[in-house]
Amino acid sequence: MLITIRPDSPVAIYEQIATAVRRKVADGALQPGDRLPPARDLAAALGVNLHTILRGYQTLRDEGLIELRRGRGAVVTDAAPATAPWRAALESFIAEARRAGLTAEEATTLVREGLS
Amino acid sequence: MSTTPTSATTGSRPRASLTVPLLLLGVLLAAIGVAGLALAVAWRDELPERVATHWGTAGPDGFTSLSVALTLPVLGPVIGAVLGVAVLFAGREVAEMRKSAVGFGVGIATFLTTLLIGALEIQRGLADGSDAPGLGWVIPVALLVAVVLGTLAGMLTPGDRPGAARAVEPIPADAPRAALPTDAVAAWSGWSTSSAAVYVVVLASLIPIAILAIGFRMPTLGLIGVAVLALLASMSSFRITVGANGVRARSVVGWPAFTIPLSDVAVGRAAAIDPLRDFGGWGIRMGRGGRYGVVLRKGPALEVVRGNGSIFVASADRADEAAALLNTLADRQRQTRTD
Numbered sequence: 537m538l539i540t541i542r543p544d545s546p547v548a549i550y551e552q553i554a555t556a557v558r559r560k561v562a563d564g565a566l567q568p569g570d571r572l573p574p575a576r577d578l579a580a581a582l583g584v585n586l587h588t589i590l591r592g593y594q595t596l597r598d599e600g601l602i603e604l605r606r607g608r609g610a611v612v613t614d615a616a617p618a619t620a621p622w623r624a625a626l627e628s629f630i631a632e633a634r635r636a637g638l639t640a641e642e643a644t645t646l647v648r649e650g651l652s
Numbered sequence: 653m654s655t656t657p658t659s660a661t662t663g664s665r666p667r668a669s670l671t672v673p674l675l676l677l678g679v680l681l682a683a684i685g686v687a688g689l690a691l692a693v694a695w696r697d698e699l700p701e702r703v704a705t706h707w708g709t710a711g712p713d714g715f716t717s718l719s720v721a722l723t724l725p726v727l728g729p730v731i732g733a734v735l736g737v738a739v740l741f742a743g744r745e746v747a748e749m750r751k752s753a754v755g756f757g758v759g760i761a762t763f764l765t766t767l768l769i770g771a772l773e774i775q776r777g778l779a780d781g782s783d784a785p786g787l788g789w790v791i792p793v794a795l796l797v798a799v800v801l802g803t804l805a806g807m808l809t810p811g812d813r814p815g816a817a818r819a820v821e822p823i824p825a826d827a828p829r830a831a832l833p834t835d836a837v838a839a840w841s842g843w844s845t846s847s848a849a850v851y852v853v854v855l856a857s858l859i860p861i862a863i864l865a866i867g868f869r870m871p872t873l874g875l876i877g878v879a880v881l882a883l884l885a886s887m888s889s890f891r892i893t894v895g896a897n898g899v900r901a902r903s904v905v906g907w908p909a910f911t912i913p914l915s916d917v918a919v920g921r922a923a924a925i926d927p928l929r930d931f932g933g934w935g936i937r938m939g940r941g942g943r944y945g946v947v948l949r950k951g952p953a954l955e956v957v958r959g960n961g962s963i964f965v966a967s968a969d970r971a972d973e974a975a976a977l978l979n980t981l982a983d984r985q986r987q988t989r990t991d
Contacts, residue, residue: 573841581839581895
């Protein structure tokens with residue numbers, strides 16, 4: 537799995553890590569039972585402090601998204617939601633957009649304007 | 653195995669020196685041989701004329717004359733030398749392979765020689781080799797001493813000189829890259845796991861070991877066999893990481909581990925590998941074309957060409973993602989180089 541962070545972002549790095557993992561679980565890239573990279577390995581690879589990664593993992597554990605098991609590391613739980621709410625909404629939007637005859641460009645512009 | 657550099661490396665790089673590893677191997681093997689011979693000769697007057705050299709389930713069933721038995725301590729070092737030298741030359745550009753060559757050469761020699769000396773020791777004061785007791789403790793002791801000395805020898809073997817595998821040229825323009833904004837930092841992490849068939853084979857090997865242990869009434873042998881297999885099985889899963897510290901492939905138990913810093917990366921790419929065809933088997937292997945690495949299953953693998961032409965390989969799904977990120981990070985590292 538690929539994790540990208542922006543060190544200069546106003547969002548704390550540990551929160552960026554947590555968000556990245558949440559996104560992957562929502563997308564199905566991470567399944568229940570999958571192991572996250574060991575915190576030490578991820579910290580060295582990203583060039584950030586070990587405790588930053590640990591804090592991100594602990595945040596996810598407090599949300600019930602992962603379990604921190606000694607020996608096995610961080611494991612995605614069964615309780616992790618299978619899909620994010622936005623995915624269901626996206627499917628509805630696409631269906632409605634098709635029905636209304638919107639082009640891909642028009643639909644994308646609407647979304648981009650809405651999110652910026 | 654090819655030692656000519658690839659197009660992504662400089663053409664005038666000297667090959668890694670084998671002087672120290674060969675010297676180390678030679679000195680240690682000679683010492684083992686001399687020690688074995690000295691002990692055998694020292695016991696000559698206490699040993700029977702007919703010495704047992706092979707044991708079956710019913711006791712000693714193979715014998716040689718004493719004079720032949722006294723020359724056998726050279727066998728271990730000779731076998732260790734052949735093995736060690738062969739692997740040294742095959743893997744000269746890879747530090748881990750050089751260390752393994754010396755370690756295993758010394759380990760094999762130590763095991764065989766200790767086994768022989770133990771077999772002679774238990775026959776001291778006997779009238780004939782057929783009176784010899786079972787080997788019992790000799791085998792576990794021989795294994796233990798072999799592992800200790802082999803590991804030490806491997807640790808003593810020098811690794812790469814600083815910059816030995818350094819890649820000088822820029823990453824080729826046509827190599828895959830990741831779309832990584834300049835203000836972003838990224839890491840890739842994945843598993844490299846053996847296919848189920850490998851685990852089945854490893855576990856199935858328990859059966860002949862159990863049979864041997866029961867047949868020879870040597871429970872310690874069975875325990876050792878189980879321990880070795882457990883160790884092999886636990887080494888069959890690797891965590892591959894690509895990031896600011898380069899490529900890291902680490903077994904779940906921590907060792908073995910391979911590290912390639914970004915400055916040594918000539919290019920990264922995804923490749924399809926076939927363990928049997930390209931490497932002659934599964935596990936940590938050396939293969940054709942200077943390739944070596946964690947070869948666990950047939951399928952996608954991350955290939956990393958190092959500055960000295962050797963090519964590290966690791967089975968991994970999404971190897972394409974890993975290779976693209978590696979090239980991008982290596983690009984950045986080149987840009988920050990001061991020389």
